[in-house]
Amino acid sequence: MxxxxxxxxxxxxxxxxxxxxxxxxxxxxxxxxxxxxxYGGVNPLLVASPIATIQALITDTSNGQLPMATFNxxxxxAIGMAISIAxxxxxxxxxTFFRFGRDILTVLTAVxxxxxxxxILPLVMLWFGLxxxxxxxxxxxSALWPIATNTDTGFRTIGTTTRMVALNLxxxxxxIVRDVLLPAALPHILSGLRLAWAFGWRTVxxxxxxxxIAGSAAGLGWYINNARYFLNTPPMFAALVVIxxxxxxxxxxxxxxxxxxxxxxxxxxxx
Amino acid sequence: xxxxxxxxxxxxSHVYLxxxxxxxxxxxxxxxxxxxxxxxxxxxxxxxxxxxxTTLLNAIAGFLKPYQGQILVKDEPINGPGPDRxxxxxxxxxxxxxxxxxxNIVYALQVTKxxxxxxxxxxxxxxxxxxxxxxxxxxYPHMLSGGMKQRAALARALALEPDxxxxxxxxxxxDAITRNQLQLExxxxxxxxxxxxxxxxxSIQEAVFLGHRVMVMSSSPAQIRExxxxxxxxxxxxxxxxxxxxxxxxxxxxxxxxQERVAELSAVE
Numbered sequence: 001m002x003x004x005x006x007x008x009x010x011x012x013x014x015x016x017x018x019x020x021x022x023x024x025x026x027x028x029x030x031x032x033x034x035x036x037x038x039y040g041g042v043n044p045l046l047v048a049s050p051i052a053t054i055q056a057l058i059t060d061t062s063n064g065q066l067p068m069a070t071f072n073x074x075x076x077x078a079i080g081m082a083i084s085i086a087x088x089x090x091x092x093x094x095x096t097f098f099r100f101g102r103d104i105l106t107v108l109t110a111v112x113x114x115x116x117x118x119x120i121l122p123l124v125m126l127w128f129g130l131x132x133x134x135x136x137x138x139x140x141x142s143a144l145w146p147i148a149t150n151t152d153t154g155f156r157t158i159g160t161t162t163r164m165v166a167l168n169l170x171x172x173x174x175x176i177v178r179d180v181l182l183p184a185a186l187p188h189i190l191s192g193l194r195l196a197w198a199f200g201w202r203t204v205x206x207x208x209x210x211x212x213i214a215g216s217a218a219g220l221g222w223y224i225n226n227a228r229y230f231l232n233t234p235p236m237f238a239a240l241v242v243i244x245x246x247x248x249x250x251x252x253x254x255x256x257x258x259x260x261x262x263x264x265x266x267x268x269x270x271x
Numbered sequence: 272x273x274x275x276x277x278x279x280x281x282x283x284s285h286v287y288l289x290x291x292x293x294x295x296x297x298x299x300x301x302x303x304x305x306x307x308x309x310x311x312x313x314x315x316x317x318x319x320x321x322x323x324x325t326t327l328l329n330a331i332a333g334f335l336k337p338y339q340g341q342i343l344v345k346d347e348p349i350n351g352p353g354p355d356r357x358x359x360x361x362x363x364x365x366x367x368x369x370x371x372x373x374x375n376i377v378y379a380l381q382v383t384k385x386x387x388x389x390x391x392x393x394x395x396x397x398x399x400x401x402x403x404x405x406x407x408x409x410x411y412p413h414m415l416s417g418g419m420k421q422r423a424a425l426a427r428a429l430a431l432e433p434d435x436x437x438x439x440x441x442x443x444x445x446d447a448i449t450r451n452q453l454q455l456e457x458x459x460x461x462x463x464x465x466x467x468x469x470x471x472x473x474s475i476q477e478a479v480f481l482g483h484r485v486m487v488m489s490s491s492p493a494q495i496r497e498x499x500x501x502x503x504x505x506x507x508x509x510x511x512x513x514x515x516x517x518x519x520x521x522x523x524x525x526x527x528x529x530q531e532r533v534a535e536l537s538a539v540e
Contacts, residue, residue, distance in 0.1 A: 161362040164334060167352040169382055179378070183369040265368045266413025 048234040053241060056234035065223065066235075070242055073219035076132055077197075077204045080139025084196060087140070088147030093177055096155045109149050117142035117203040121210055135207045135219075142203040143196035150192025154185025187262045194254050198247070205243060279307035280434060280467050281331060286340035288326050300326050302492040304340070308435075313461060313468045315478040315501075318488030319523060324471040325439050327493075331469060332358050332437050345434065354383040357428035361440040363420045366412040372423045373399065373408040376430050383431055398430040399423070401460060418449035425457075429464065438470045442477070454480060458505075475519050479504050479512055487522045496522050 030050050036042065037049035048056070060066040091108075094101030117138035128134040158181060166180045182189070208221025218226075220239050227235040262268040288301040300323040308314045316324045329335045330342060333352035342349055344356065352358075359365070366375050376395035380386050386394065399405045402422045407415055415423065421441055428436055442450045454477060461468060472478050478485045483502040486495060499519060504512040 159362070159364050161360050161365050162367070164352075164358065164360070165365050165367075167334065168332065168354065168356075168358050169379055170353045171382060175382065179382075180367070183367070186369070261369070265411055267368050 045231060045233060048237040052234040053237040056238040057241065060235055060238060066238065066242060069218060069220045069223040069239070070246070073204050073208065073221070074246070076135045076219065077139055077200050079132075080136045080200055080204075081143055081193075081196065083136070084140050084143035084147050084200075085193070087144055088151055088192070088196075091148045092151035092155055093181075095152050096177075096181065097173065102152075105148060105152060109145055112141065113145035113149070115141065117199070118206045118210070121207055125211075130211055135204060135211070138207050139200045139203050142199040146195040146199060147189075147192045150188045150195070151185060154188025154192075155181050157188070158184045187268045190254060190258060190262065194251075197250055197254075201243075201247065201250075278310045280310045280312075280345060281308040281469070282341075282343040282346075283307065283331070284341050284343075286327075286330065286337040286342060288323065288330055288335060288337050290326070299492040301330075301337075302494050304493075304495055306486060306495060306498060308467065308469060309483075311465045311467055313470065313481055313483045315482035315485045316469070316471045316488065317473065317475065317478045317485055317519065317523070318493060319490045320473055322488050322490040323493040324473075324488060327488075328358075328437055328439050328469065328471050331435070332356050354379075354431045355434045356437055357431045357433035357435075358437045358439065359421070359424050359428045359441045361443045363417050363444065365424050366420060366427070368412050371409050371411055372404060372415070372426075375412070375423065376427045379427050380430055395426075395430055398426040401429065401463070402426045402456065416449075418445055418453065421445065421453065425460075429460065429466070433466065435467045435469060438468065440471055440473065443472070443474075450477075457481060475516050475523070476507075478519065479516050480507065485519060487519060489525075 034050045037044070037047055044052070057066065091101070091105050095105040096102075117140075120141055121134065121138050124134045124137045128137065162180065162184055166176050171179065204219065205221040205224075208219040209225050211222060220243060224236050224239045227233070227239070258268060259270070263270050284305050286301060286304045287299060288304075290298045290300050304327065316327060318324045326335065330337055331344070331349070333349045333356065349356075366372070367378070370378055373392065373395055376398065377388070377391045380391040380394060381388070384391075396405065396408065399408055402425050404419055404422045404426060407419055407423065412420055412423070425441070442453050445453065457468075458481065460466075468481075470478075470481060472481075479501050483500070485499045485501050487497050487499065488494070489496050499515065499522075501515050504515045506512060
């Protein structure tokens with residue numbers, strides 16, 4: 001009897017699509033948060049309510065401050081990611097074709113991959129000053145190594161048969177990299193990019209926080225710090241919401257790329 | 272047949288090959304191999320597993336270099352791998368997973384023959400029809416069965432219109448029925464194209480059925496034991512077929528007690 005009672009519950013859980021369940025959980029948290037602020041006796045200077053946060057989001061979106069800060073952060077991240085991808089692919093290719101290249105990558109990764117980008121920021125500020133260049137340098141330090149090592153692993157774990165087919169067709173080295181190694185290693189490359197983006201995004205925000213006021217290149221970290229000066233809690237929460245939302249969006253973007261490529265090609269199972 | 276050395280397309284003379292990989296560096300695998308393969312011939316290499324048949328095939332393909340001796344293809348020393356010696360591997364993963372079946376062949380044609388997209392597609396389609404995979408043209412390799420993948424790989428190799436088709440146990444991982452089907456079709460394809468085929472296998476039956484001549488190798492380091500004319504044995508179960516199979520078996524299994532057991536087994540068959 002108990003079994004027959006339990007079964008319909010299990011079946012019902014699957015009728016609701018996962019994204020609806022996730023949104024419902026999110027709404028639940030927001031309601032709990034609002035109730036805590038309204039009835040928990042918290043100092044509103046320390047914790048902003050969801051309503052205040054949304055108000056701050058609307059105000060600072062319509063006056064352009066929040067979109068501008070987001071754009072600046074994303075721009076620095078994008079430049080840093082682009083440099084990291086180019087350098088990472090070059091290092092992985094060298095490592096694939098030359099033993100010396102592999103040795104260099106092994107040593108560089110061992111030395112630098114454990115260094116948080118933010119740890120070298122003070123030094124980089126001495127070299128480049130309070131400029132976007134400094135932020136880009138620390139982003140590259142965060143994003144380069146996951147890209148280089150994952151791409152290298154991807155290249156190296158390509159099956160012997162695939163390599164032999166490429167040689168049998170008489171492909172040039174450039175063609176081998178572009179037409180065979182890159183697509184064959186794409187599952188690894190995409191997970192490297194995903195990691196790199198996550199590291200880079202955190203690093204950008206953290207670096208901007210350290211910078212404090214940085215004129216035209218003011219990003220989300222600066223925005224949070226600025227709100228702190230004025231003890232203006234809701235914008236601080238609003239910026240955190242934006243940072244989180246960007247993470248969710250980019251993750252969704254990566255998932256979309258995977259569905260269009262490696263999942264479609266049977267190189268990776270669907271989640 | 273007396274067809275030796277009339278019109279050889281491949282000439283292997285006193286070739287020694289070694290296995291260069293980590294601990295086994297320098298182990299001789301093939302010792303003093305000399306033979307030639309005729310234009311339009313179906314030449315089969317057979318031997319105990321691990322004896323170096325594949326190594327020898329890879330040397331003809333140009334993936335490996337003999338440390339002694341010479342391999343000539345069309346009277347020229349080979350200089351690395353190339354599409355004039357198209358290889359069909361045993362491994363199902365030889366098609367590029369990120370291209371459709373048609374896309375795989377079109378790509379191969381575009382990079383090797385510099386055909387326009389239109390011409391490449393046309394030629395690819397005709398070869399897909401030849402090996403009976405036209406229906407799967409727009410599918411990605413992971414959606415195909417093992418037999419279909421091997422057909423598609425064969426289509427790609429044939430589309431390159433190579434001088435020599437090198438086949439490394441191409442049907443070795445297939446089920447018996449698919450395997451027989453593909454053996455029959457390979458014979459048909461050979462009749463239609465007349466391409467020179469070098470086939471590595473460990474199946475005596477496949478060797479006798481498909482080959483004009485079968486080269487039997489001994490194991491470690493592999494030497495050529497005998498090259499057997501099998502051109503008259505093209506019907507399963509005929510007396511010639513059985514006699515030649517028995518002869519090949521005795522060449523492959525030198526140990527006498529093992530031979531007796533095999534004889535018993537074939538008597539039961």
